[in-house]
Amino acid sequence: MIRKYVYGEPFETEAVVVSIPSETAKPEFGTITTEGGFCYTYHLADKDRVYGLGENVRGINKRGFEYISNCTDQSKHMEDTKSLYGAHNFLVIDGKETFGLFFDYPSKMTFDVAYRTKDHLVVTADKADLALYVITGENPLDIIKQFRKVIGRSYIPPKFAFGYGQSRWGYKTKEDFRKIVKEHRTKNVPLDMIYMDIDYMEDYKDFTLNQEEFSDFEEFVAEMKEQKIHLVPIIDAGVKIEKGYDVYEEGIEKGYFCKKEDGKEFIATVWPGETHFPDFLNPKAREWFGDKYKILLDMGIDGFWNDMNEPAIFHTPEGLERAKKVMEEFIEDPNKQMWFMTMHQLGQLSNNPQDYSNFYHEVNGKKVCHAQVHNLFGYNMTRAAGEAFERIRPEERVLMFSRSSYVGMHRYGGIWMGDNLSWWSHLLMNLKMLPSLNMVGILYTGADLGGFGADTSRDLLLRWLALGVFTPLMRNHSALGTREQEFYQFEDSKDFASVISVRYRLVPYLYSEYMKAALNDDMLFKPLAFVYPEDEIAVETEDQMMLGNEVMITPIYTQNAEGRMVYLPENMMFVKFLADGTIHQERMEKGIHYIKVALNEVPLFIRENKCIPVGEKAEYIDAVNDNNLTLIGYEGAEYLLYSDDGIHKNYDTKENYRTLK
Numbered sequence: 001m002i003r004k005y006v007y008g009e010p011f012e013t014e015a016v017v018v019s020i021p022s023e024t025a026k027p028e029f030g031t032i033t034t035e036g037g038f039c040y041t042y043h044l045a046d047k048d049r050v051y052g053l054g055e056n057v058r059g060i061n062k063r064g065f066e067y068i069s070n071c072t073d074q075s076k077h078m079e080d081t082k083s084l085y086g087a088h089n090f091l092v093i094d095g096k097e098t099f100g101l102f103f104d105y106p107s108k109m110t111f112d113v114a115y116r117t118k119d120h121l122v123v124t125a126d127k128a129d130l131a132l133y134v135i136t137g138e139n140p141l142d143i144i145k146q147f148r149k150v151i152g153r154s155y156i157p158p159k160f161a162f163g164y165g166q167s168r169w170g171y172k173t174k175e176d177f178r179k180i181v182k183e184h185r186t187k188n189v190p191l192d193m194i195y196m197d198i199d200y201m202e203d204y205k206d207f208t209l210n211q212e213e214f215s216d217f218e219e220f221v222a223e224m225k226e227q228k229i230h231l232v233p234i235i236d237a238g239v240k241i242e243k244g245y246d247v248y249e250e251g252i253e254k255g256y257f258c259k260k261e262d263g264k265e266f267i268a269t270v271w272p273g274e275t276h277f278p279d280f281l282n283p284k285a286r287e288w289f290g291d292k293y294k295i296l297l298d299m300g301i302d303g304f305w306n307d308m309n310e311p312a313i314f315h316t317p318e319g320l321e322r323a324k325k326v327m328e329e330f331i332e333d334p335n336k337q338m339w340f341m342t343m344h345q346l347g348q349l350s351n352n353p354q355d356y357s358n359f360y361h362e363v364n365g366k367k368v369c370h371a372q373v374h375n376l377f378g379y380n381m382t383r384a385a386g387e388a389f390e391r392i393r394p395e396e397r398v399l400m401f402s403r404s405s406y407v408g409m410h411r412y413g414g415i416w417m418g419d420n421l422s423w424w425s426h427l428l429m430n431l432k433m434l435p436s437l438n439m440v441g442i443l444y445t446g447a448d449l450g451g452f453g454a455d456t457s458r459d460l461l462l463r464w465l466a467l468g469v470f471t472p473l474m475r476n477h478s479a480l481g482t483r484e485q486e487f488y489q490f491e492d493s494k495d496f497a498s499v500i501s502v503r504y505r506l507v508p509y510l511y512s513e514y515m516k517a518a519l520n521d522d523m524l525f526k527p528l529a530f531v532y533p534e535d536e537i538a539v540e541t542e543d544q545m546m547l548g549n550e551v552m553i554t555p556i557y558t559q560n561a562e563g564r565m566v567y568l569p570e571n572m573m574f575v576k577f578l579a580d581g582t583i584h585q586e587r588m589e590k591g592i593h594y595i596k597v598a599l600n601e602v603p604l605f606i607r608e609n610k611c612i613p614v615g616e617k618a619e620y621i622d623a624v625n626d627n628n629l630t631l632i633g634y635e636g637a638e639y640l641l642y643s644d645d646g647i648h649k650n651y652d653t654k655e656n657y658r659t660l661k
């Protein structure tokens with residue numbers, strides 16, 4: 001049961017796609033005040049657990065910390081980081097009373113989950129203009145499924161997007177890309193995608209190509225396709241200000257860029273230098289920008305990633321002025337130590353809240369200050385692309401994932417988890433983020449494997465890849481200036497071939513479970529707590545995850561570990577993909593075990609009396625054969641396989657299902 005409560009005049013975010021009449025009575029759970037802002041308070045019982053909040057640090061149970069929905073370009077994900085790139089204001093309280101909450105509010109919102117006081121959930125916003133949805137149901141999963149139903153079906157990528165991808169900020173030339181293909185193909189490490197970061201463009205201008213390298217881009221895309229490689233270019237939010245650059249000229253002429261109070265286009269400096277931000281909240285501007293993707297689609301491109309769409313700002317002319325003033329005063333009177341704080345605040349050049357208050361969107365003919373709708377920007381950039389793909393290429397799926405997001409964006413694309421670091425703790429953090437993202441419909445997701453910032457190490461990369469084997473988006477990505485982390489930068493490439501090959505053997509299962517989750521508003525990754533709610537140990541276990549309906553994964557996330565402790569909430573089959581291509585299977589009793597897993601092996605568990613299909617090795621997704629599958633797990637069990645051509649959109653047909661036994 002979903003009830004909707006409306007306060008003030010909410011902005012229509014289009015997160016919810018089903019029309020729900022609003023209630024006049026007060027919500028059943030918690031208290032609300034609307035004077036001087038919005039405040040929701042709920043008294044938590046000692047054992048109440050709080051799930052949700054999508055892309056955030058810390059555990060699956062969010063209790064004990066404060067999180068702030070405020071889409072931020074955050075390159076250091078620390079334990080006390082309160083805002084990442086997305087805003088996902090959805091919670092499930094599970095305990096004395098079990099219910100879900102969705103605060104549909106597009107600006108900054110604070111979630112104090114028993115942090116300031118140990119037993120209160122307090123949700124606050126500056127303005128009391130929002131829609132609150134209260135969801136009741138049998139259990140957390142039932143509540144989540146109801147929520148998912150009203151926010152619309154999750155994005156479904158083309159099947160090649162379930163392959164392995166290599167990426168790095170810094171690839172520039174055709175030779176860079178050819179080398180990657182050659183290394184993978186000659187050393188039998190599977191590969192389907194190579195990502196093109198900002199250097200493929202001309203001066204970082206969206207929808208242009210560096211002419212020195214890519215004047216014959218179409219041929220190059222075809223050359224890669226012949227080797228079964230999809231090139232996936234990045235698109236940034238800011239449009240470079242440059243006379244003669246058509247995207248800029250058109251945007252100005254049509255008035256599709258965000259403007260300041262005085263009617264002049266807002267300027268923000270990002271990678272291309274000074275840019276304007278397309279007004280993605282204006283449907284016409286969205287249509288215009290979305291159509292630009294056609295330039296690359298027409299050249300054979302079939303996937304994109306949208307970056308910098310929080311939107312990230314390095315600095316603005318106004319910000320530089322503010323900083324200059326503070327600096328001058330400081331220089332004039334060096335004794336003014338008090339100014340240090342002011343300088344720090346005013347001098348914060350990048351992603352400064354003052355700048356976000358300085359520009360406007362045009363929504364239904366009305367000017368709306370960006371700060372009031374900040375969290376919708378990335379969502380609507382990706383929506384621009386998604387809507388365009390529907391127009392331009394209605395029959396076929398296009399790969400799309402974004403950095404920033406809001407609830408609703410899951411209909412148009414996935415997300416990657418942003419700029420993590422090559423830290424063991426981030427491997428675990430990324431694992432824990434998976435179910436929270438699934439709760440808000442984001443199924444196509446994964447982390448930068450190996451870590452984006454900082455220098456990775458061979459063992460960290462291998463362990464992270466072994467987690468990546470299970471995440472829909474499986475991409476090795478790293479930052480400019482960090483240690484190179486393509487598999488061939490390390491000794492014994494066979495170990496990498498072993499781990500990555502497991503992904504391709506599991507794709508029939510992973511894809512099938514992904515599709516079932518997407519088509520049934522289900523989660524692909526569930527916390528153990530959702531499957532074994534009566535089991536106290538399972539409920540607290542956050543470093544193991546249920547994948548689909550048959551599997552439990554137990555990634556290894558500590559340095560120098562030769563294995564790990566695992567908890568089995570029921571009897572299970574321990575499965576280990578060994579380096580020689582064979583599969584070790586061993587029945588294990590419910591309880592605690594220590595499992596040994598070498599760096600070149602991938603472990604998983606199959607639930608009692610279930611089985612999963614595995615295929616043969618393949619070096620790209622096209623070569624995965626769904627008609628040559630073996631079942632592993634418990635004898636006599638059956639598996640319902642979903643399978644389709646991976647290209648078109650006829651998902652809802654019975655022909656896509658068959659029972660394997």
Ligand code: MIG
Nearest residue numbers: 169197198307403418419479
């Ligand atoms: O300011 O395009 O998160 O994946 O490699 C950095 C360069 C901009 C941030 C993205 C990252 C990408 C990088 N970008």
